[in-house]
Amino acid sequence: MTGSFYASALEIAVSVVLLAAMVTLWRRSVRAIVRSLAVQGFGLATVAAVLGFHLGDPGLLVVAALVLGAKAVVIPYLLTRLVRVDPGSRETQPLVNVPASLVAAGALTFLAFAATRSVTAVVPSIAGRLIPVGLASMLVGFFAMFTRRKAVSQIVGLLLVDNGVALVAFLATSGVPLLVELGASLDVVLAVVVLQVLAVQLRTRLGAFDLDQLTELHD
Amino acid sequence: MNASLLAGEALAAVVQVVALALGAPVLLGLMRKVRAHFEGRVGQPVVQPLRDLRKLFRKERMRPDQATWIFPAAPVVLVATVAVAGAISPLVTTRPALGGSADLFALVYLLLIGSTVLALAGMDSGTAFGGMGASRAVTIGALAEPALLVTILALSFGAHSSNLPAIVQATVLHPEILATPQRLFSLGALVVVVVAESGRLPVDNPATHLELTMIHEAMILEYAGPDLALVTVGEAMRLALLLGILVNVVAPWGVGAADSLPAIALGVVALAVKVTAAGVALAVFEVFTAKMRLFRLPELLAGAFMLGVLAVVSGLVVR
Numbered sequence: 071m072t073g074s075f076y077a078s079a080l081e082i083a084v085s086v087v088l089l090a091a092m093v094t095l096w097r098r099s100v101r102a103i104v105r106s107l108a109v110q111g112f113g114l115a116t117v118a119a120v121l122g123f124h125l126g127d128p129g130l131l132v133v134a135a136l137v138l139g140a141k142a143v144v145i146p147y148l149l150t151r152l153v154r155v156d157p158g159s160r161e162t163q164p165l166v167n168v169p170a171s172l173v174a175a176g177a178l179t180f181l182a183f184a185a186t187r188s189v190t191a192v193v194p195s196i197a198g199r200l201i202p203v204g205l206a207s208m209l210v211g212f213f214a215m216f217t218r219r220k221a222v223s224q225i226v227g228l229l230l231v232d233n234g235v236a237l238v239a240f241l242a243t244s245g246v247p248l249l250v251e252l253g254a255s256l257d258v259v260l261a262v263v264v265l266q267v268l269a270v271q272l273r274t275r276l277g278a279f280d281l282d283q284l285t286e287l288h289d
Numbered sequence: 290m291n292a293s294l295l296a297g298e299a300l301a302a303v304v305q306v307v308a309l310a311l312g313a314p315v316l317l318g319l320m321r322k323v324r325a326h327f328e329g330r331v332g333q334p335v336v337q338p339l340r341d342l343r344k345l346f347r348k349e350r351m352r353p354d355q356a357t358w359i360f361p362a363a364p365v366v367l368v369a370t371v372a373v374a375g376a377i378s379p380l381v382t383t384r385p386a387l388g389g390s391a392d393l394f395a396l397v398y399l400l401l402i403g404s405t406v407l408a409l410a411g412m413d414s415g416t417a418f419g420g421m422g423a424s425r426a427v428t429i430g431a432l433a434e435p436a437l438l439v440t441i442l443a444l445s446f447g448a449h450s451s452n453l454p455a456i457v458q459a460t461v462l463h464p465e466i467l468a469t470p471q472r473l474f475s476l477g478a479l480v481v482v483v484v485a486e487s488g489r490l491p492v493d494n495p496a497t498h499l500e501l502t503m504i505h506e507a508m509i510l511e512y513a514g515p516d517l518a519l520v521t522v523g524e525a526m527r528l529a530l531l532l533g534i535l536v537n538v539v540a541p542w543g544v545g546a547a548d549s550l551p552a553i554a555l556g557v558v559a560l561a562v563k564v565t566a567a568g569v570a571l572a573v574f575e576v577f578t579a580k581m582r583l584f585r586l587p588e589l590l591a592g593a594f595m596l597g598v599l600a601v602v603s604g605l606v607v608r
Binding site: 183 | 465468469470473474590591596598599602605
């Protein structure tokens with residue numbers, strides 16, 4: 071893989087990850103939010119694959135396939151099943167409205183770039199310069215978690231944070247060992263399964279996926 | 290600079306304005322034809338907007354009694370500003386005469402003069418719908434502005450200049466910058482802003498007959514005869530100009546130096562092909578899109594702003 075092609079492929083894949091994180095704040099339909107999470111998983115897998123081709127590391131390609139399977143197919147599928155119970159589910163009243171969320175997300179991106187200046191100085195490669203994007207995805211995920219009301223969008227926020235961590239790991243260390251990634255992916259899939267069960271419980275108790283209705287403790 | 294090149298550039302500028310004035314109504318007709326095709330109708334002939342204009346120009350002048358001088362002046366100012374913007378933009382050549390003054394910021398505010406006088410004229414006519422349309426149009430303009438300015442900033446990184454001909458020239462010389470995230474994000478933002486500024490779906494429905502949902506049409510509701518013809522030409526030219534700038538930023542092929550007549554002719558053909566493709570794509574998109582609720586528009590334009598910010602961020606850090 072030639073140098074400039076590698077650079078632009080990596081940049082575009084990383085941008086897809088960031089853009090997908092932003093789109094989860096932009097869209098209101100929960101179905102669209104889950105779809106953009108799948109796109110982010112695809113972008114993350116592409117980052118791993120591009121790094122794998124560039125470094126000639128077959129282990130990283132297996133990791134890419136693993137990420138693609140877990141984060142672009144299995145997890146979105148599990149969440150889609152959750153959405154199917156309530157197909158018209160929408161973020162009608164997020165705690166911060168959509169335009170303000172987007173401006174905040176832009177500010178968080180700048181914050182991520184400012185905060186990682188010392189880190190990017192240590193890793194003087196093309197991948198190193200893109201590390202802030204991973205942090206930005208994490209911050210956007212946190213933001214989604216505490217401003218969105220639906221259970222599914224909060225799960226998506228958590229997964230955005232996870233994807234951000236994975237992206238930083240890929241870019242900073244030029245690839246994660248297969249075993250570590252296997253463990254991390256299984257962990258996340260398991261967490262989503264547990265959260266899915268919780269969300270279904272929530273719905274049967276409250277008749278809605280709206281976490282704000284959880285105002286008192288039940289035994 | 291030698292005399293023949295100067296003459297070529299001046300000629301190119303004139304050609305651009307003429308091509309805009311004649312091509313824009315045809316583009317409008319073509320977009321209506323595409324829509325009619327998808328709706329299973331035969332539709333008007335593609336040149337129908339030109340015939341409508343001829344008819345309107347022959348009609349009697351009718352103006353509201355209470356209107357001041359702003360009302361008749363607005364269509365003229367609109368067409369004049371769009372024509373000047375068209376003359377200095379890199380549509381047919383990367384070096385139109387006075388191209389040095391085609392700074393993107395200047396261009397944006399040149400086009401904004403036209404929108405502003407039209408909004409003033411809408412209020413000047415003294416009708417409820419005129420004022421409502423003007424207020425809505427100004428709101429959308431104000432929301433689109435930050436997105437556009439941030440995007441311009443991102444575009445100017447690659448060329449180290451906010452001069453539009455310089456940006457197009459830099460893209461011609463280094464086509465690989467088209468594949469950078471910075472350019473892709475700016476393209477997304479530009480598309481949204483162009484759709485908003487030219488009043489197409491999902492922002493505004495140009496074919497609506499229901500006054501309450503109108504934005505741009507409500508603003509010009511009181512115009513008739515030759516004044517209406519000028520407004521229509523001005524708006525069509527603005528759409529064609531915005532699409533022309535968009536396609537030349539995205540795909541600057543066939544845009545050369547204006548050193549000979551064949552070069553200018555090639556530029557005109559390339560521009561016509563590209564703008565037609567963009568117009569047809571926009572029309573097809575419109576067929577499958579519903580108009581957005583007015584109160585949801587800030588979300589759409591905030592999305593464009595976000596894309597612009599992402600473009601700036603990736604432009605600042607990645608390169």
